[in-house]
Amino acid sequence: MIPVTVIGGYLGSGKTTLVNHLLRNANGVRLAVLVNEFGELAIDEDLIEAQADDVISIAGGCVCCSFGNDLTAALGNMAMMDPPPDHVLIESSGVAIPSSIVNSLVFMPAFRADGIVVLVDAETVQRSASDKYMGDTVTRQIADADIILLNKVDLAKAGALEATRAWLHIQNYAVRVVESIHGVVPPEIVLESFLVRARAGGKHIEPSHLDVMTIMPTGPVDARVLARALSDLSVGLVRAKGFVTQLDGTKALIQVVGRRFDVTDAKAEKADGIVCLGFKGLMSRETLEALV
Amino acid sequence: MTLTGIPSMTATTIFSAKKIITMNPSQPEVSHVAVREGRILGAGDLASLEAWGEYTLDDRFEDKILLPGFVEGHAHTMExxxxxxxxxxxxxxxxxxxxxxxxxxxxxxxxxxxxxxxxxxxxxxxxxxxxxxxxxxxxxxxxxxxxxxxxxxxxxxxxxxxxxxxxxxxxxxxxxxxxxxxxxxxxxxxxxxxxxxxxxxxxxxxxxxxxxxxxxxxxxTDSDEKGLRDFGKLCVRTGVTTVTDLAARLEDSGVEAMLRVTGESTFPARVVPLKFFMGATAKETVDRALELKGKATDMCRLGRIKAIADGSIQGFSARMRWPGYHNGAPNGLWYTAPEQLEDLYRIALNANVQVHTHTNGDEATEMVLDTLGSVLKDVPHPDHRFTLQHCQLADAAQFRRMKALDMCVNLFANHHFYWGDEHYRLTVGPERALRMNACRTAIDTGVPMAIHSDAPVTPLGPLFTAWAAVNRITASGRTQGEREKIKVAEALKAITIGAAYTLHMDDEVGSIEVGKKADFAVLEDDPTQMSVEAIKDARVWGTVQGGRVFPAASL
CATH class of the missing domain: 3.10.310.70 (Diaminopimelate Epimerase; Chain A, domain 1)
Structure with a gap:
């Protein structure tokens, strides 16, 4: 199944910049980006290899398609690509409710949800959230998020940032909030597909406030119990992915995106080990190892 | 379709009728209308028209009632x-x-x-x-x-x-x-x-x-060629000679097909397709509308834009002001953000492209009034006629703002019959249900008004739509909103010159007077002489469109 990440957030929160950043740092991961519309500046020009009506080919085997008002059809086309993309990224419209996009993946057996990443403008989000018309749309987007990218932190006034973070956790208690400037974040935060590759030696941007650790279970575990524990806010994880041996001897794949976790059967030959991406100072090896 | 038109378009034909209701206040009712080159040479009595020279008197409508061809300001050809x-x-x-x-x-x-x-x-x-x-x-x-x-x-x-x-x-x-x-x-x-x-x-x-x-x-959502021809037949059967296709994707192949079909000598209705603002930026959409405007023909009036602000009331996706839905359902969804609409309005006004905007809930209407109001301060544009479509829940204050902003409104009169009971009971509750589709308030406030079917959501049929606005009867038979009823004459105006005005076409269609298109709805019964409860049953014989005669019986 192809993982799908939904990038949400109100107009001007920096979704397009983030998408370009990810494409620029795709590093061999073949991304398919679905955008609601091709704006004038949807994709940085130097990334574009060729452009047909509603498909842009991008250096490194990535593509970008506009889906207009028919996301289902666009995803159907993605599934038929040969070879299929490694990861699909949906840049939702500024007024879209991200969970409704994720819900609709149920009908697309070729895909599975890899979480909702919502961008918010650190400087303006609280004002947008009290806007007469758009306020509830903005708070619904925030409530849907597994991960919030608190963007444009360079523009926020001193002290305001902490207040905004506190406010975000009131809107969505368990959400993981990652700060960024111009949407520059390690790709593995947004996309699980990067997580494992980053560990395999591919270069990636090392963020100052994030850390990556790999934990090795010492024996069989209850995968669901472990996954649930990893998704707890106090553990400090943004994402985790890896394989474990279950109590009955079978292999399981654990995927955690913020508060969301998923456990599926895996092939027997997979080696145990879970890659964890979390906040420096909050995620500790001792805590993680105590869980396994 | 059988064409029993006029042998030569340059010759003059004078049609006589039992009564011709003109929508021209100077002579509201006449007995004859002269047609040349598909246009109205004059309306009046025979003597007043004879001065135009040689003519053929066509008395096939001797026992019929003629009205200006009906203008359906909000329909979709996919019906x-x-x-x-x-x-x-x-x-x-x-x-x-x-x-x-x-x-x-x-x-x-x-x-x-x-x-x-x-x-x-x-x-x-x-x-x-x-x-x-x-x-x-x-x-x-x-x-x-x-x-x-x-x-x-x-x-x-x-x-x-x-x-x-x-x-x-x-x-x-x-x-x-x-x-x-x-x-x-x-x-x-x-x-x-x-x-x-x-x-x-x-x-x-x-x-x-x-x-x-x-x-x-x-x-x-896109009608194909056969679908469009079939839709044309429905137009003839309901007296419609000008019809909107309100929210078409209008991609090249669809536009070519539409130009081809509407260009056929037997196609009976002028189609006004609006480009849907979705999946492209405001600038791209306006550029596309301008490009399409260049391709427009007499029978296919391309070059306008339709935007959608919110969803539907019965689907609980319309945006409601406080206190929200009567049954406590959460507020609906925005389909377009205010910033996007602001962009669209600004660019469209500068490019002289008209925009119609769907709003259902009163919060969506309020947002459009705020947004257009602020853009118009920067880009004053006399006579823009930007139109609110559906606008079902607007209250009196909102109609006053529409007037102040020179907006038009096209109210969903049919909806009141089909879903009025649901709105009363479930979605908005009794008080707001009474004011839905407030035709009386629109007229009294001086907001130019049309009424519509939104076919295929409800059946195409302007006489039914007029009946719905006049009687405000719901499917269960209750009268809902006595105060918002309008007179038959006002309803007939709304489905002719009123709708034409919202499309900037009132100089060409919507009334029977010299210089305009020879577009007539031909009726067996006179809606002005029937009981108001019966006007939906006035029988349609067919139409005359651009001087061509289309009897429904020989479609």
């Missing part, structure tokens, strides 16, 4: 395409061939009609599709896949609801879509006691993946 599917509606409805399909009053009768259609199908795998189902009127019993399995378990079956927002399918269709299984977790796909989907699909994200297996593919 023509839908008639290829089995009609499953509760109300009687006429198809393009003139056959009246009886309304079905129970789920069983719906299943019987589907069985009849099924029995005539040869290919055992061909999907069977129906439309216009509305279980609200059938005791609100849910239709299930098992119901449709009783029609056939071998072929995929899908029946689209009247609202267009719900699709019922059978087990075979679920199976083909890979959804005949347990464990589906989606708000738009309820599960039965057995854990398998019931076959009711809510919303496009559930309808699309299954719809392709039951004959409803995504091109449904």
């Amino acid at each position: 023509g395409t839908l008639w290829r599917y089995v009609y499953c509606g509760f109300f009687d409805r006429m198809d393009p061939q003139g056959k009246s399909w009886g309304g079905l009053k129970s789920i069983d009768s719906v299943l019987d009609r589907l069985k009849d259609a099924e029995a005539k199908m040869v290919d055992p795998e061909e999907p069977l599709s129906g439309w216009a189902l509305d279980p609200i009127y059938m005791g609100n019993r849910r239709v299930t896949r098992q119901d449709l399995d009783s029609v056939s378990s071998m072929r995929p079956i899908g029946v689209l609801h009247a609202s267009g927002h719900i699709l019922n399918v059978n087990s075979k269709a679920l199976e083909l879509a890979g959804l005949f299984k347990e464990g589906i977790n989606h708000p738009g796909m309820p599960l039965g006691d057995d854990g398998i989907p019931t076959g009711e699909l809510y919303g496009p994200e559930t309808m699309t993946p299954v719809g392709v297996h039951v004959g409803f593919n995504r091109s449904l």
